[in-house]
Amino acid sequence: MIENFRNIEYLEFGNERQKLAFSEIKKYEILEKLENYNPILTGTIPIGIDLPESDLDIICECQNHSEFKTYLSENFSNKKDFKVYSTNQNGIESTVAEFKTDNFLFEIFGQNIPTEKQNAYRHMIIENRILNEKGADFKKKIKKLKSDGLKTEPAFAELLGLKGNPYTELLKLEIKTVLFLGKPT
Structure with a gap:
């Protein structure tokens, strides 16, 4: 069971796709470039339920969307198929950047919400707990x-x-996750 998704070192010892994700994130210094935005890799790859076409989702906390868009453009616009845009997700302003590297499509997602309180992270924690409880089948x-x-x-x-x-x-299953992990999310 992974409890600390903030440190991607677990990927280095995971399945082949997780190892490839670790290598790609390190090669392009993705998390280092985003460190001021409290990035967390979320989605299906960290918890091992990804499909071959699954992307790498990185959530960020950004207070100023205009500055965040500029920062993303400055750091990632040289990547294949780069695009950055703002959207409204569940009534919350969100900034999204997408680009491709050698083996993955990256999606960087920013909201003015601490990353550990964003729904993508909360869903992943809940799903990880359920997977651990329910097993391989x-x-x-x-x-x-x-x-x-x-x-x-x-x-x-x-x-x-x-x-x-x-x-x-x-x-709604989150309270069980808090009890399971023994700490608030």
């Missing part, structure tokens, strides 16, 4: 549903029998 079922076209949170909701919005319903 459950993990295979999640990956199968994902390969059949479901997004991650809807796949979890389906297997757990959650009704309603899967993103919201998963967050």
Whole structure:
């Protein structure tokens, strides 16, 4: 079980795709370049339920979206298929940069919310706990549903029998995660 997702060293000892992600993040100094924005790698690769086309999602905390967009452009616009844009996600201003490296599509996502309180991180922590509790067979079922076209949170909701919005319903399981990890998120 991984408890500290803030340090990506765990990837170096993970599955082949995690090792490749570690190598690529280090090669391009992605986290070093983002360190002032409290970056955390989130998504499916850290918890081992990724598909071959899964991207590397890095969440950041940014107070000023205009400055963040400029910073992202200055540091990553030389990468293949770079684009940066602002969007509104669940009523929250968000800045997103996308680019490709040798083996991955990166998505850098910034909100004016501490990274450990952003939904992407919260979902990953909850999903990781569930995967650890339910075991390898459950993990295979999640990956199968994902390969059949479901997004991650809807796949979890389906297997757990959650009704309603899967993103919201998963967050309702967070209190169990706090109890499981023994510390607040």
